[in-house]
Amino acid sequence: MARYSKQDFPLDNVRRHLEPGPIVLVSSAWKSETNIMTMGWHMMLGFTPARFACYIWDANHSFEMLRRSRECVINVPEVALLETVIGIGNCSGRDGDKFARFGLRADPAEKVKAPLIRECYANFECRLADSKLIRSEGVFIWEVVKAHVARSPKAPKTVHYRGDGEFMVAGSTVKRRALFKPQNL
Amino acid sequence: MARYSKQDFPLDNVRRHLEPGPIVLVSSAWKSETNIMTMGWHMMLGFTPARFACYIWDANHSFEMLRRSRECVINVPEVALLETVIGIGNCSGRDGDKFARFGLRADPAEKVKAPLIRECYANFECRLADSKLIRSEGVFIWEVVKAHVARSPKAPKTVHYRGDGEFMVAGSTVKRRALFKPQNL
Numbered sequence: 001m002a003r004y005s006k007q008d009f010p011l012d013n014v015r016r017h018l019e020p021g022p023i024v025l026v027s028s029a030w031k032s033e034t035n036i037m038t039m040g041w042h043m044m045l046g047f048t049p050a051r052f053a054c055y056i057w058d059a060n061h062s063f064e065m066l067r068r069s070r071e072c073v074i075n076v077p078e079v080a081l082l083e084t085v086i087g088i089g090n091c092s093g094r095d096g097d098k099f100a101r102f103g104l105r106a107d108p109a110e111k112v113k114a115p116l117i118r119e120c121y122a123n124f125e126c127r128l129a130d131s132k133l134i135r136s137e138g139v140f141i142w143e144v145v146k147a148h149v150a151r152s153p154k155a156p157k158t159v160h161y162r163g164d165g166e167f168m169v170a171g172s173t174v175k176r177r178a179l180f181k182p183q184n185l
Numbered sequence: 186m187a188r189y190s191k192q193d194f195p196l197d198n199v200r201r202h203l204e205p206g207p208i209v210l211v212s213s214a215w216k217s218e219t220n221i222m223t224m225g226w227h228m229m230l231g232f233t234p235a236r237f238a239c240y241i242w243d244a245n246h247s248f249e250m251l252r253r254s255r256e257c258v259i260n261v262p263e264v265a266l267l268e269t270v271i272g273i274g275n276c277s278g279r280d281g282d283k284f285a286r287f288g289l290r291a292d293p294a295e296k297v298k299a300p301l302i303r304e305c306y307a308n309f310e311c312r313l314a315d316s317k318l319i320r321s322e323g324v325f326i327w328e329v330v331k332a333h334v335a336r337s338p339k340a341p342k343t344v345h346y347r348g349d350g351e352f353m354v355a356g357s358t359v360k361r362r363a364l365f366k367p368q369n370l
Contacts, residue, residue, distance in 0.1 A: 013348065019225050020345035020353050021206010040204050043228040045240050045322065053238070053324070055230050079359065086364045133318070137230065139238070141322070155353070160205035160345070162358075163198065165365050168205050168340070171356020173347075174264065179271045180350050 004121050004150035014050040014144050017076055017122050018042065020170070022158035023085060025075040025120060026054075027106075029113040030065040034106060035093035036117065037062040038085050040161045042074075050144040051129055058138060061093035066140060070128035071112035074144075075120035079157045079169050084119075111146045121150040189306050189335035199235040199329050202261055202307050203227065205355070207343035208270060210260040210305060211239075212291075214298040215250040219291060220278035221302065222247040223270050225346045227259075235329040236314055243323060246278035251325060255313035256297040259329075260305035264342045264354050269304075296331045306335040 018024075026037045042054035052074075056063050066072055077085055084102050091098070099106050099115070106115035109125045116123040125148075130141035150156075160168040177185065203209075211222045227239035237259075241248050251257055262270055269287050276283070284291050284300070291300035294310045301308040310333075315326035335341075345353040362370065 016348045016351075019206070020347055021204070041228045041230065043226045043238065043240060045226065045324070053228065053240075055228060055238075082359065082361065083364065086361055089369050090364075090366045130322075137315075137326070139230070157356075158353075159359070160355070162205055163201045163370065165360060165362025165370055166201075167359045167361065168343075169356045169359055170345070171342075171354045174267065174344070174352045174354055175350060176267065176271055176352065177350030179268065179275075181275045184274055185348065185350050 006123070006148040006150050009147035009149035011050045011144055011147055012048045014124060014147055015044045015047065017149065018052055018074070019044050020158065021160050022076055023161050025077060025085065025088060025117055026062060026066070027073045027075060027114045027117055028062050028065040028069060028071070029115065030069045033065065033093070034097065034099060034115055035062050035065055036088050036098040036104070038089035045141065051141060052144070053139055053141045055138050056140060067131070067134055069113065070131070071114050072126050072142065073109055073112065073114045073116055074124040074126060075117040076122040076156070076158060077120045079159050081119055082159055082167065085159065109146065116148065121156050123148045191308070191333040191335050194307070194332035194334035196235045196329055196332055197233045199309060199332055200229045200232065202334065203237055203259070204229050205343065206345055207261055208346050210262060210270065210273060210302055211247060211251070212258045212260060212299045212302055213247050213250040213254060213256070214300065215254045218250070218278070219282065219284060219300055220247050220250055221273050221283040221289070223274035230326065236326060237329070238324050238326045240323050241325060252316070252319055254298065255316070256299050257311050257327065258294055258297065258299045258301055259309040259311060260302040261307040261341070261343060262305045264344050266304055267344055267352065270344065294331070301333065306338070306341050308333045
């Protein structure tokens, strides 16, 4: 398993890690309990503040923990963690602690009570920014309040779910900075 | 440029093409005008009906066209179209028709007035499902009402934006169907 050396990451660049659409692990804490869920339905909503939205099915054990605590950490795994990512999606927090079950280490966050997953290359501490869509749409709108990202790799091998048990793994990097109007980067 | 042979695609599988998080081209039609915009901020919201959400900045020329027409087509390009994708993001529909400017062909859709972009491997015809978040959040919620997807490639080389002019190109496919609980596929 990769060991990451993480550093503070500028909040207005969070899109670099979430906009490509990776599968993420959402960690949460409520009362004495922590939990982790696998999630693929999310999108950026703004740069400054760094806001993004995600859809969470209300049958998930995490749903009420997130709604009540109004906090989470979005953790981004690489492909080396794929079996764990699937395993986390296969079981419920009702059946026991997933950190222990999957041998993941919970590092303390700075601004929220939900833990950082050490084995993920990036961790984004989030506070609920808007709750009005939770009941009607299952949509949570978050503000990222603290970001931790590994110094390397520069091109993380994220996994992107295609459904039916199939993942796309992040491939080559293409740089086209010179083609952009500066305000559109 | 790839020529795609497209066929009808089941609506409840649309997530296979949108959940991985590719950059898409949104085509629209309003009165006698058509337009295209480049978009990376979107997420799935449901399988049946196939619903998804996207964020659109209200300064974009497409914003009012989409809001008024209540229709769009989500077109998914491959990396061969990358320079076009960037070019479309660099200019505004106010400055002329982007189909002509970029040599793209507009095929008629079946259920909406917005055109399909022939040079994209997948086209999803959409109707606005919920307008209540447009003004406050810039979020459009769509229902996909017709899907056209190329028979091949099976693993399209989609592009995923990392910001700062840098794209990740879809890499290898990893199949892990046997590890999933059937209800979680």
